[in-house]
Amino acid sequence: MTTLASHSPAERQPISFAFLAQVVLIANSFIMLYPVVVMVFSAFKSTGEIFENPFGLPDFTQVQNFTRVLGETSMPTYFMNSILVTGGSIILILVLGTMAGYAVARYESRTNTFILLFFLAGLMLPLKLAVIPLFILLRDMNLLDSRWSLIFTYTAIGLPSAVFIMAGFLRSLPAELEDAARIDGASEPRIMWSVMLPLARPPMAIAAIQNAVPIWNDFFFPLVFIQTDDYKTLPQGLTTFMGEYTTDWGMLFAGLTIAAAPITLLYIALSRQFIQGMTAGAVK
Amino acid sequence: MPVSPKQARTWKHRSWVAFLVVPPIAFMSLFVVYPILSAFAYAFYEWQGLARGEFVGLANFQQVLFGPTMAPVVWNAFLHNVQALIALMIIQNGGGFLLAWLLYKEPFGFRFHRIAVFVPVVLSTIIVGFLWKLFLNPNFGIVNQALYAVGLDSWAKPWLGDSSTALWALILANVWHFIGFPTLVYLAGMQRIPSEIIEAARLDGTNEWQLLKNIVWPLVAPSTTILFTLLFIGAFNWFEIPYVMAGLDGSPFGSTDVLGLVFYRTAFGNQSASIQNFGLGSALATLIFLFIVVFASMLTLWLRRREIQF
Numbered sequence: 274m275t276t277l278a279s280h281s282p283a284e285r286q287p288i289s290f291a292f293l294a295q296v297v298l299i300a301n302s303f304i305m306l307y308p309v310v311v312m313v314f315s316a317f318k319s320t321g322e323i324f325e326n327p328f329g330l331p332d333f334t335q336v337q338n339f340t341r342v343l344g345e346t347s348m349p350t351y352f353m354n355s356i357l358v359t360g361g362s363i364i365l366i367l368v369l370g371t372m373a374g375y376a377v378a379r380y381e382s383r384t385n386t387f388i389l390l391f392f393l394a395g396l397m398l399p400l401k402l403a404v405i406p407l408f409i410l411l412r413d414m415n416l417l418d419s420r421w422s423l424i425f426t427y428t429a430i431g432l433p434s435a436v437f438i439m440a441g442f443l444r445s446l447p448a449e450l451e452d453a454a455r456i457d458g459a460s461e462p463r464i465m466w467s468v469m470l471p472l473a474r475p476p477m478a479i480a481a482i483q484n485a486v487p488i489w490n491d492f493f494f495p496l497v498f499i500q501t502d503d504y505k506t507l508p509q510g511l512t513t514f515m516g517e518y519t520t521d522w523g524m525l526f527a528g529l530t531i532a533a534a535p536i537t538l539l540y541i542a543l544s545r546q547f548i549q550g551m552t553a554g555a556v557k
Numbered sequence: 558m559p560v561s562p563k564q565a566r567t568w569k570h571r572s573w574v575a576f577l578v579v580p581p582i583a584f585m586s587l588f589v590v591y592p593i594l595s596a597f598a599y600a601f602y603e604w605q606g607l608a609r610g611e612f613v614g615l616a617n618f619q620q621v622l623f624g625p626t627m628a629p630v631v632w633n634a635f636l637h638n639v640q641a642l643i644a645l646m647i648i649q650n651g652g653g654f655l656l657a658w659l660l661y662k663e664p665f666g667f668r669f670h671r672i673a674v675f676v677p678v679v680l681s682t683i684i685v686g687f688l689w690k691l692f693l694n695p696n697f698g699i700v701n702q703a704l705y706a707v708g709l710d711s712w713a714k715p716w717l718g719d720s721s722t723a724l725w726a727l728i729l730a731n732v733w734h735f736i737g738f739p740t741l742v743y744l745a746g747m748q749r750i751p752s753e754i755i756e757a758a759r760l761d762g763t764n765e766w767q768l769l770k771n772i773v774w775p776l777v778a779p780s781t782t783i784l785f786t787l788l789f790i791g792a793f794n795w796f797e798i799p800y801v802m803a804g805l806d807g808s809p810f811g812s813t814d815v816l817g818l819v820f821y822r823t824a825f826g827n828q829s830a831s832i833q834n835f836g837l838g839s840a841l842a843t844l845i846f847l848f849i850v851v852f853a854s855m856l857t858l859w860l861r862r863r864e865i866q867f
Contacts, residue, residue, distance in 0.1 A: 290765060291662075291664060294659045294662065294664055295664055295665065295666075297655075297656075297659060298656075298659050298660070298664065298666070298667070298670045299666075299670075301656060301670070301673075301674060302669065302670050302673035302674065304733070305673045305674055305676055305677055305733070305737070306673050306676060308688060308689075308692065308733070309676060309677075311692075311699060312688055323697065324697045327697070327699050327702050328699070328702070328703075328706075369580060369581040369584060370581070372576075372577040372578070372580060372581055373577065373578055373581035373582070375577060376574050376577040376578045377578075380574050382574065384578075388578060388582065391582065391585065392585070395585055395589050395590075398589065398593055398846075399790065399794060399846070399849070400588075400589060400592070400593070401794055401796075402593075402596065402794075402820075402842040402843075402845060402846045403589075403592035403593045403595070403596040403842070404824070404842075405596060405599060405824055405835050405838055405839050405842065406591070406592035406593075406595035406596050406599060406839075407588070407592040409595075409607065410587075410588075410591065410592060410595075412607070425584075425588055426588065428584065428588070429584065429585060429588035429589045432581060432584065432585060433585075436581070461570065461573050462573065486679055489681070490680070490681035490682060490683070492681070492682065492683050492797050492800075493796060493797065496821075497821075497825060507681070508681045508682075508683040508684075509683075511681075511683050511684070511687065512683065512801070515687055522691065522697070525687070525691060526691070529684055529687060529688060532681065532683075532684055533680055533681070533684050536679050536680065536681075537676065537679065537680065540675075540676065540679045541672070544672045544675070547675070547679060548671075548675055548741055551675075551678065551679070551738070552738065552741055552742050552745065554783075555738075555742045555780070555783045555784065555787065556742055556745040556746075556780075
């Protein structure tokens, strides 16, 4: 470390700076990953082993915590609900977002500015703070305490960003594509479905990832809307589960590991798309 | 635009466009516009459970801001939100900026480090909260265990049970959870700086600190604007981490109470006490909303002014 001070400021990129940068980055990655590693390791241990030897390697053949979580708790139900709610919301977001985005991008109209401003407002307003009227609205529609209450809420939150992503991309497609199809006598719906939309898969993937992660992870709306155990999503069900097994740490870590596994594995497989999708709103 | 004006005027064409546009707008009107407008209206009424009672003017707002039982709780929580905001601005966004700078130079293994820093971001806040709650357990958590292992026994504490450390524990758990986000947004901002600018500065003999302070920081101002605005909104909506790690009452002794928890307790009741007041809840939500809108727009305008075109 003493070499650091001996370098004159005129020297760019001293070796010791690069060394220091490596140390910081390695330490940071360790801090980011080690808690996740401890979580997974602890899931293979009994509670006694966790208390006696919290940092040690487990015996990876000891999977009884996992079999118990999957066999004797409602975790598989929560998991299924999360998939249904996230999947349903993403489908609705993409369908409605593509419809509005396509109209704004491909057809000139005096109302386009109004439509974009309308969705821009939706992008800015935190719907969380309107949860009381939303609660009453869903109750009046008889949707409270159902998966639909979550699907509609998440669609409302995700729709504006999808409209902007889709409109931004669709506007960049050349008009010749449409014109050629139009000369061949294709109808407008056919042009949209068969010519334009097959090209729009990349922005759809971005819109899907950008929305899927926060929806999959959301806790607030299920907490307010869902009472019945059968309809709880994973984050909400996790709080129920954590309350039931407070002293059985092996089970707790196994539950957390199972809850974290799908999204973490998906992220590792598709890290570029995840990073691009999740920072899409903040990176131009 | 591809469609000729003549074509656009046909009835068939119009109904096709309407078919595309009306469902999304109707959906947004029902589930966003109507609830948000109602949220303001609800705050002016008295509520008995789920039933709306009489119009009471500003009484709910008065009780939230100045009432003898509610106001101290609200102001206590508000100060914790402010504390979290300032701490997260410095540690989370500032730390993210420095990490981004280290990654920007593409040192050995930077691809790995870039993926690693974003792993906690994709996890559910509930998982992160429970994980750190277990790690911070006074007897069996790995934080204290690690301190014992290296002989720093006197540093070990019941982190979440001590009102002087509890809020900081939540803030640091939040930093662990989200620092990857500002890091990668800043990294993208730095990668957009024309490399000639940085090379020219290097040739002029600018040292690392001057380069960072006088060149990189001003040129990533657009990233700073959006990150600080998002953090501002997030800090005043803070709910999940405090709820999971410290509980609905902001224990110990209200030292981790934040506006999100107060709002939830007021509107949907403490499950044990089962009291709920939609009028007071709506008034609090309206005040938080107005606060966020006013200050976030001021912050954005102020930050925008320091952005440089290049």
